Amino acid sequence: MSTIAVIGAGSWGTAFALHLARLGHSVRLWARDPALATDMARRRANAVYLPDLILPDGVTAVGRLGEALSNASFVVCTVPSHGVRVVFRAAAPRLATNAVLVSGTKGLETGSLLRVSEVIRDEVGAAHAVVVLSGPSFAAEVARGLPAAVCVASDDSAAVERVQAEFRGPGLRLYASTDVVGVEIGGALKNVIAIAAGVVEGLGLGANAMAALITRGLVEISRLACALGGRRETLAGLSGLGDLVLTCTGELSRNHHVGVELGKGRPLTDILAEMKMVAEGVNTTVAAVELGVRHGVELPIASQMADVLAGRKPARLAVEELMARPQRNEME
Template structure:
């Protein structure tokens, strides 16, 4: 395998896990983060003690808070910053390397305020045509970092680029699949977080497995409606980055979004829950963004609507569940 110098931008749990994976695959990897104190602590500890404690960095993984240096020395850039920082990071990259030819990201979410899909943000910042790729799927960061068996999807607007990234990521414990459906991966990765909050709320209220199963199933229907409207493919919705990621996020307490829902269902407010979770909970912003997007497109997404009202309009969680159950009867 050809050795590459890769830059992973974003030193949260998922960015760190991908950096560890790529370094274990034999590549030189720079993990960039904007917080100088945290980056220094990672350097001294040889691990990301904040998000993935006890998982040491491979020897070929270095950390940096110098964005220019990290970008200019790398053959590949992989963005894993939170969605609210996505555009700002892109603008900085464009200033450093305006002739960039290709870019990949594993950020899940839409852009705040504009509720744009992230590939459209890339198009706006980089006026030239870029090779673009999205990495998504049912992946908890700690399990990837530990080398537990995992599968994910790489979707790109150039299939040779998708295959290149698949070869960089793939090893004996991680199996990547390739696709051309960027929109499908982006919608699946954003919307499933909202459904995980819904599932967590229901479980926090003590409503049990029947309720959770119904929410996941109808949640998949809502994701499908939105995805198809925006041009995604049904195969993607039923694949790893759609159904697979939805099941994972809704059913396991490693999910920050599910934990947020559990906290809300048990009576905590969003601010309390975010402090306890200690990381960005993408589904909180995604609920607002996807609700607005669905309204703009004239798509009915009742679960998303109820989550939005709980998070932003002080609707009682019990009332949200009642609202869903009392909707007009219809064919499945």
């Protein structure tokens, strides 16, 4: 069994720590807030994010990054995308020599427009293998050991095999890929489309509209992924279509929730103020639109959601403008 550091004690980090501990690994769960780490150690539960689940003996909650990383064979990143750079800049000199870095964060860095694995590589250099883990996986279900399947991607096949071997369990299958770009873009942009799907639900536009939105959303994601060097077939798999369907339709989706409330006419600031967890799609939407402009890729749904999120237009008008776009060949 391995020593594994999970960096980030939100719902996803806590859920993944529970999964790894069930497999017999020794897991150190790092919380940015030392008070949260102390409280988790005392309660043996994460009262903020997953209060109903007991932390097994294999999970140690820590508030010091160096303690979490010491001699860890794997380092799993679950912090929000906007915090990845700062955390891994601090982590870089503390990493064990052969540690494999696993990115479980879905998003794009604002400003640089880099994918999360690129941000990690920026900060730690080429000495460590970086593996991306993405797919349809609500934290609350993974935490309870319910069945799920995800994709793990890297240009280092040996690292992927290590992650598959060490992270697989009765409730989790991991499928290998070499398409890091496709897997990460699928995981990032599905959150943008999920906001739009929530808008469709919030406006009461029906099942036909939802099906159309998800299908055309997948087209947008595929366009951008391919422009960046990803493979179209990757977006038909777990990290593309699978994650998109789950996030657009599941009641546990934070991004879908944001869209539903926007569709009801509520201001974004009020919606976010009520949420404990980060809705990655809010920041990713702007970054995705900018990335599309940079690479000459048309992203009509993402562009409309950017306007809605910024308060430049109401949700209903955004849908009307999408429906009024010139008609074209479906495969264009």
